[in-house]
Amino acid sequence: MECLRNYLNKKTTQEQKRFASNCGTTIGYLRTAINMGKELGPELSVRIEFESCGEVTRQMLHPNNFLKKWPELANTENKAVNE
Template sequence: MDKLRAYLNSMTPDKQEEFARLCGTTIGYLRKAISTGQQLGESLCINIDRESAGGIRCEELARSVDWAYLRGTGSSVHATEAA
């Protein structure tokens, strides 16, 4: 979340609002989530990844999700455990 905080802080307030809107949320929600260490939902993580042009990766926002499997860049952690 530190990377998301730094990314937002690098923007003007208007750009922060626009970024949040494009991600499908509000800057208030993002700031609250950052300050409380809340895990963001998968769809919001994907939107942030997309709108930041990969600057903030899904993997950094929701570590419990097997993003490598979803991206097709690695084998599923769960499949490996089951083997």
């Protein structure tokens, strides 16, 4: 989740709010999830990947169980390494 924190920290407060809204959530929820180490749901993770233009991927958000959630993506590059 550090990847999501870093991504959000590069944005202004308004950009963070807009990003979260485009993902179907709030910046408060995202910050709470990051700070508490809460796993994000699959749908939200896909929206984050899409809205971040791939800067924050599902692999990054779910490094330990990515293939269980998205087995069809087994042959994609795993960008979760140290992120």
